Amino acid sequence: AGAFLSVRDLHVSFSTEDGVVRAVDGLSFDLERGRTLGIVGESGSGKSVTNLTVLGLHNPMFTTVEGEILLEGQELTTAREAELEKLRGNKVAMIFQDPLTALSPYYTVGRQIAEPYMKHRGASRKAAWERTVEMLGKVGIPNPRERAKDYPHQFSGGMRQRAMIAMALVCDPDLLIADEPTTALDVTVQAQILDLLKDLQREFGTGIIFITHDLGVIADMADDIMVMYAGGAVERGTTEQVLRSPSHPYTWGLLNSMPRLDSDLGTPLAPIPGTPPSLLSPPSGCRFHPRCAFRERVAGDRCVTERPRTAPDRASACHLTAEQKRTVFLEEIRPRL
Ligand code: SF4
Ligand code: MG
Numbered sequence: 001a002g003a004f005l006s007v008r009d010l011h012v013s014f015s016t017e018d019g020v021v022r023a024v025d026g027l028s029f030d031l032e033r034g035r036t037l038g039i040v041g042e043s044g045s046g047k048s049v050t051n052l053t054v055l056g057l058h059n060p061m062f063t064t065v066e067g068e069i070l071l072e073g074q075e076l077t078t079a080r081e082a083e084l085e086k087l088r089g090n091k092v093a094m095i096f097q098d099p100l101t102a103l104s105p106y107y108t109v110g111r112q113i114a115e116p117y118m119k120h121r122g123a124s125r126k127a128a129w130e131r132t133v134e135m136l137g138k139v140g141i142p143n144p145r146e147r148a149k150d151y152p153h154q155f156s157g158g159m160r161q162r163a164m165i166a167m168a169l170v171c172d173p174d175l176l177i178a179d180e181p182t183t184a185l186d187v188t189v190q191a192q193i194l195d196l197l198k199d200l201q202r203e204f205g206t207g208i209i210f211i212t213h214d215l216g217v218i219a220d221m222a223d224d225i226m227v228m229y230a231g232g233a234v235e236r237g238t239t240e241q242v243l244r245s246p247s248h249p250y251t252w253g254l255l256n257s258m259p260r261l262d263s264d265l266g267t268p269l270a271p272i273p274g275t276p277p278s279l280l281s282p283p284s285g286c287r288f289h290p291r292c293a294f295r296e297r298v299a300g301d302r303c304v305t306e307r308p309r310t311a312p313d314r315a316s317a318c319h320l321t322a323e324q325k326r327t328v329f330l331e332e333i334r335p336r337l
Contacts, residue, residue, distance in 0.1 A: 003030035004207055005054070005175060010067035010077075012046075012053050021279045023049040025231040026309075027067075033174060034201065036208040038222030038239065040215060040254065044276045045228040047211045051177045053077075054209075055092060056084035071175065090120040093168035097180040099160040102167065103152040110136070110148025113167045120171050135166040139196060158189035165196065172204050179211045194221060215258050219243055227251050230277050230287040235316040247325035248316035249294045252333045270336075286319065297324060 012024040024046040031037050039047045054069055056076060069076040071092065076084070088094075096102060103112055113135060114128035123131065129148070136144035139162040152160055161181065168176060178197065182190040194217065201208060210221050218225055218239070225242040227235040227250065235248040246252055253272035274291040277283050285304040289295050295303040298319040308317040316325065 004033045004072060005031040006068070006070040007050075007054070008068040008070075010050065010053065010069065011065070012049055013064045015062050015064075016280075019280050022231055022282065023279055024053070025282075027228075027231075027233055028310075029226055029233065029236065031175070031207045031209060033207050034205045035223045036201065036210055036221055038218035038225045039209060039211045039228060040213060040218050040225060041228035042213060042276050044230075044279065046231040046279075047228050048179055050228075051094070051179060051209060051211060054175075054177065055088060055094060056081070086120070089116040089168075089173075090171045091173055092175045092177070093171070093173040094177040094179065095161075095164050095168045095181045097183045099157075099164040100152065102164045103160060105152055108149050108151055109155065109163045110150075113148070113163070113170050116167065117170045131170060132166075135170050136163065138200070139163070139166045139169075140192070141166075158185055158193070161185060161189070161193055162196070165193070165200070169200055169204065169206070172206075174205075174207060175209070176201075176206045177209045177211070180213070181210075182217065183212070183214070190217075197221070215243070215254060227254070230282055231279055232287065233310050233317065234288065236310055237315075245326070245329060246316075246333075247322075247329065248318050249292050249320075250288050251316070252329065253291075255337055256333065286317075294320060294328065297328075 008028050010024055010027045011022070014021045014023060027046070027050060029037065039050070041047050053065055054076065056079060065077050067077065071087070103109065110129065110132045113132040114125070117123050117128040117131050118125065132148055133144045136148055141147050141159060141162055152163070155163060182193050185193065197208065198221070200206065210218070212218055222239045225237060225239050226233050227242065227248065229250050235242060235246060235251045242251065246255060257271045272291055277287060277290065283290050285302070285306055286292070286308050289303045292303065302319045306319070308319050310317045318325065320328070
């Protein structure tokens with residue numbers, strides 16, 4: 001038994017000239033096929049590192065990975081490069097904010113979509129080209145048979161994003177990791193791309209990990225949400241739970257700093273005071289404690305001395321009691337949102 005993707009007590013650290021950076025520090029989560037897990041957090045929270053590690057894209061020379069990453073029972077943390085090579089672009093694919101990190105300027109768009117299909121599926125050139133044209137059509141590129149012969153620079157930004165999605169999905173991956181895939185696009189194109197991903201997920205049953213700092217996008221895309229801070233998960237639950245009854249002070253801060261749809265233009269946002277900590281020397285106890293307005297409500301100095309953890313199910317890693325979390329949210333946070 002077990003989820004399609006299961007990450008257990010993952011630790012990822014890098015050696016740098018200044019010391020060891022603990023980029024991911026004890027992270028566990030599951031993803032089921034056909035579902036979307038939204039990972040949200042500020043930059044430096046470890047959300048991208050987690051996913052590069054899932055793909056085996058970390059540099060083994062400078063990176064230490066501990067814990068388990070099980071994809072359909074296959075352990076990825078100890079997989080050989082050749083095995084990972086077989087997974088990437090095949091069972092597992094990734095789309096990025098900037099399609100030019102995935103698309104080479106030197107080859108036609110069509111060739112770059114056809115090649116992984118030939119490589120992983122052993123398809124003939126002709127069959128791969130037909131598949132490419134089909135995929136470009138599915139992602140909404142008009143006149144795909146002709147446009148497949150274009151180079152990436154002949155495509156608009158939104159079209160390149162679509163082409164990258166076609167490339168990621170050409171082998172019908174079971175897992176798609178989307179790292180801020182629409183951040184650089186204007187709102188209309190962004191909405192189109194998100195709809196496209198949802199349609200493709202329905203069609204192919206892909207499990208998606210969607211990484212973003214945008215709670216609006218998460219609300220639209222994710223079935224489940226994991227909020228990350230300083231290398232760990234601080235809150236986890238269904239999208240409904242996390243957005244409607246969040247129970248971690250950091251999540252409250254994120255929600256409070258979100259622009260409100262119904263507010264007058266110019267209503268100032270309330271950013272969380274302070275900045276995320278350096279992962280070279282993270283704060284003791286709860287890593288959020290230097291920025292947290294609620295630590296006085298926890299008895300003693302537990303917030304400073306004891307690291308709170310999430311349980312595997314719905315949880316927030318915070319020493320406040322369940323009752324405190326509920327009442328503080330209802331009485332002090334929600335009225336401000
Ligand atoms: Fe704030 Fe303490 Fe909860 Fe951390 S454990 S979020 S410092 S109240
Ligand atoms: Mg990132």
